[in-house]
Amino acid sequence: xxxxxxxxxxxxxxxxxxxxxHLYAEEGKNVIAVDADPDANLASALGIPQDEAExxxxxxxxxxxIEERTGAKPGSMGGTFRLNPKVDDLPExxxxxxNRILLLTMGKVKAAASGCYCPENVLLRSLLKHLIVKRSExxxxxxxxxxxxxxxxxxESVDGFIVVxxxxxxxxxxxxxxxAMAHTLGVNKVFxxxxxxxxxxxVAFIEHHIGGQHVIGSIAFSNAIMEADMKGSAPSNYSRETxxxxxxxxxxxxxxLNTVQ
Amino acid sequence: xxxxxxxxxxxxxxxxxxxxxHLYAEEGKNVIAVDADPDANLASALGIPQDEAExxxxxxxxxxxIEERTGAKPGSMGGTFRLNPKVDDLPExxxxxxNRILLLTMGKVKAAASGCYCPENVLLRSLLKHLIVKRSExxxxxxxxxxxxxxxxxxESVDGFIVVxxxxxxxxxxxxxxxAMAHTLGVNKVFxxxxxxxxxxxVAFIEHHIGGQHVIGSIAFSNAIMEADMKGSAPSNYSRETxxxxxxxxxxxxxxLNTVQ
Numbered sequence: 001x002x003x004x005x006x007x008x009x010x011x012x013x014x015x016x017x018x019x020x021x022h023l024y025a026e027e028g029k030n031v032i033a034v035d036a037d038p039d040a041n042l043a044s045a046l047g048i049p050q051d052e053a054e055x056x057x058x059x060x061x062x063x064x065x066i067e068e069r070t071g072a073k074p075g076s077m078g079g080t081f082r083l084n085p086k087v088d089d090l091p092e093x094x095x096x097x098x099n100r101i102l103l104l105t106m107g108k109v110k111a112a113a114s115g116c117y118c119p120e121n122v123l124l125r126s127l128l129k130h131l132i133v134k135r136s137e138x139x140x141x142x143x144x145x146x147x148x149x150x151x152x153x154x155x156e157s158v159d160g161f162i163v164v165x166x167x168x169x170x171x172x173x174x175x176x177x178x179x180a181m182a183h184t185l186g187v188n189k190v191f192x193x194x195x196x197x198x199x200x201x202x203v204a205f206i207e208h209h210i211g212g213q214h215v216i217g218s219i220a221f222s223n224a225i226m227e228a229d230m231k232g233s234a235p236s237n238y239s240r241e242t243x244x245x246x247x248x249x250x251x252x253x254x255x256x257l258n259t260v261q
Numbered sequence: 262x263x264x265x266x267x268x269x270x271x272x273x274x275x276x277x278x279x280x281x282x283h284l285y286a287e288e289g290k291n292v293i294a295v296d297a298d299p300d301a302n303l304a305s306a307l308g309i310p311q312d313e314a315e316x317x318x319x320x321x322x323x324x325x326x327i328e329e330r331t332g333a334k335p336g337s338m339g340g341t342f343r344l345n346p347k348v349d350d351l352p353e354x355x356x357x358x359x360n361r362i363l364l365l366t367m368g369k370v371k372a373a374a375s376g377c378y379c380p381e382n383v384l385l386r387s388l389l390k391h392l393i394v395k396r397s398e399x400x401x402x403x404x405x406x407x408x409x410x411x412x413x414x415x416x417e418s419v420d421g422f423i424v425v426x427x428x429x430x431x432x433x434x435x436x437x438x439x440x441a442m443a444h445t446l447g448v449n450k451v452f453x454x455x456x457x458x459x460x461x462x463x464v465a466f467i468e469h470h471i472g473g474q475h476v477i478g479s480i481a482f483s484n485a486i487m488e489a490d491m492k493g494s495a496p497s498n499y500s501r502e503t504x505x506x507x508x509x510x511x512x513x514x515x516x517x518l519n520t521v522q
Contacts, residue, residue: 009300010271014431039270039406041431050430145300168490169311170275170302205491229429230466 001029002132002157003253004141004150007164008174009039012195015225015235016164017142018045019246022236025100030137032091035105036128037144043103047234048096056096059124060107065094066123087127088134104131133157145174147181155185159257162191165210167202172209179213191253194218216256217249262290263393263418264514265402265411268425269435270300273456276486276496277425278403279306280507283497286361291398293352296366297389298405304364308495309357317357320385321368326355327384348388349395365392394418406435408442416446420518423452426471428463433470440474452514455479477517478510 003020005013014037021033035042043053059065066072069085095104106124131139132154147161161182163175175192182190192215194206203218219242228238236243264281266274275298282294296303304314320326327333330346356365367385392400393415408422422443424436436453443451453476455467464479480503489499497504 008271009269039435041434044431044434168487169493170305170490173302173305174300226429229431232430 001254001257002139002141002159003162004132004143004147004158004160005162005164006143006145006147006178007162008145008166008171011164011166011171012219012225013037013164014040014042014045014142015242016162016193016195016219016246017042017140018047018234019236019243020250021046021101021138021140022234023243023247023250024138024140029100031101032095032131032135032137032139033101033103034128034131034139034141035103036141038107039144040142042142043096043105044232045235046098046101046103047237048098048103050232052096056103056105058105058107059090059094059127062094069123085123085126087123087130090127091131091135102137129154145178147178147185150185152185155182155187158187160189160191160253161187162193162253164193164195165206166194166196167198167205169209172206175210175213179211189257191216191249191256193249196221216252217245219245219249262515262518263400263402263420264423265393265404265408265419265421266423266425267404267406267408267439268423269406269427269432272425272427272432273480273486274298274425275301275303275306275403276503277423277454277456277480277507277510278303278401279308279495280497280504281511282307282362282399282401283495284504284508284511285399285401290361292362293356293392293396293398293400294362294364295389295392295400295402296364297402299368300405301403303403304357304366305493306496307359307362307364308498309359309364311493313357317364317366319366319368320355320388323355330384346384346387348384348391351388352392352396363398390415406439408439408446411446413446416443416448419448421450421452421514422448423454423514425454425456426467427455427457428459428466430470433467436471436474440472450518452477452510452517454510457482477513478506480506480510 005017007013017033021031024031033042033046043056044050069087091102091104095102106128161178163178165171165175179190192210192213194203194215197203197218198221203215207215222239222242224239225235225242228235266278268274278294282292285292294303294307304317305311330348352363352365356363422439424439426432426436440451453471453474455464455476458464458479459482464476468476483500483503485500486496486503489496
C-alpha cells in the first residue's frame, strides 16, 4: 500500500499521515513514513520526543551522501552528475526507527521549478521514486501541496493520493490543482478527505465546491487535536474519536482500491 | 515600509498580509503585495474575483520573460546565464492592479536547496530583492516558511519580519527556524503575531514556548474569517474585529520600527 497525502498547508496532512502510520503499524505492517514537506513536522506528530526529533538529519542536508551518490557537491551548478543515483540500499541505514515505523525526513525535496536539477533534488527524487515503486512496505508520504515532481511512472505506482481539504475556498483551490496534476500524471485514484468539519453542512460545502469529486470521509474539528499539537504529542494518543474517523477512511480507501491489505 | 510575513502553512499569513495591504491602501499608500508562497492565494484573500485571479500568470511561468532577462531557457541546466538580470522596470508591466494595490504572484520562488540557481529562481530572487531594496512603496511579502533565500543585504532592507504562530508546537517550531535564520541574516526585528487564539492562556502558551520572544499582538480565532474563506471573499470585508486587531498590530510594529509612516 502506497499513499501520498497532499493538500494546502495547515489542513491536517501530517495529522492524517501520523494516524495512518500508527494504524498500519498496529496491524503488524512495516511502515515507511516519509516527511516530504519541509513545512511539516511528521516526527513530532508521530510522537517522537522533540530532543530526539531534532537529531534527525534531513536527507537533503547529507552533503557527503549526496556527493557520493550523485558525483556532485551540493550547491554546485552546471557540470555533470548522475541523474539516476543508486538509492536502493539507503532506507536501511538512514532515518529514525520507532518500532515498526521508519521515518525518513527528506528536507527540501520540492522542485524550485519544473526543470530544476540540483544534485540534492536528483537524490531526493530518486529516493522517493524508489520508495514508491520498489519497496514492499506500507509507504505513507506526507507531501507538500505539489505532486508535480513525481513522474508518470512514479505516480502510477502510488495506490492513491489523498487530498485533505478544510471548509474553505483556498484549500479547495489547492485540491483542484492536485486533481489536475494527478490527471496529467495518469492517476485516477484521488481521495478527498474533509478535515476540521463542524457538521454535515461543511461536508456538503466541500462536495459542492470541489467539482464533482466524492468525499471519501471526514474528520471533525477537534480541540483534542489542537491540544495534542500544544503538548507536542502524537494526535493518535489524544483523540480516540479522530483515530476512529481515520480508521473508517482507511477502510474505505482499501475497499476502493480493492486490495486485500 | 517593507514587511515580510512568514510562518507555518495554514497559520494565517495570507489573511494578515491581505488585511495589512488594505489598511495601507486605505491610508493612501501605494502597496506592492507579493505572493511569494506557492501554497497561498493572496489574490483571493485580497478580494480579487476568482475568474480574474485565474488569469494572473505567476512570474516563474513567464518563460519568454525569464529567457529575455537571464539569457537562459527555463528548465535548462548547466550553461551560463546572467545572475543579476535587469528587473527594475518589471513591476510596471506585470502583476494585477486593484486600486492602490499591485499584486505580484511570484510562483515557485522557493529554493530547492541552498545552492540552486535555476534561471527562474535567479529572476524571482532578483525581483524580490529589487522590490525590497529599491522600491519606495509599502511592500508586503506573503512568504513561505523559509526566508533563507533572502541574502543578508536583502534581509537588512526589510523593516521587519512578522512570524505568525498559532497555539501549537508545530507552528512554534517553524517560528524558531525563522528566528535562527533571521539571526544569521543579521535581522533583529522579528515580530511574533499570535493568531487563532481562544483566550489569554493561548497567548501565554505561545509566549512560554517561543523562547523569550515578545508577542506583539494577537488575533482571535474567528468563525467570520473561516466564512470569508468559504465565500472566497476578502477577510478584511468580513470581520471588523479582526481588522481592528490587525490595525493594533500595525500600529505597534510602526512604533517599534520608529518610522514616521
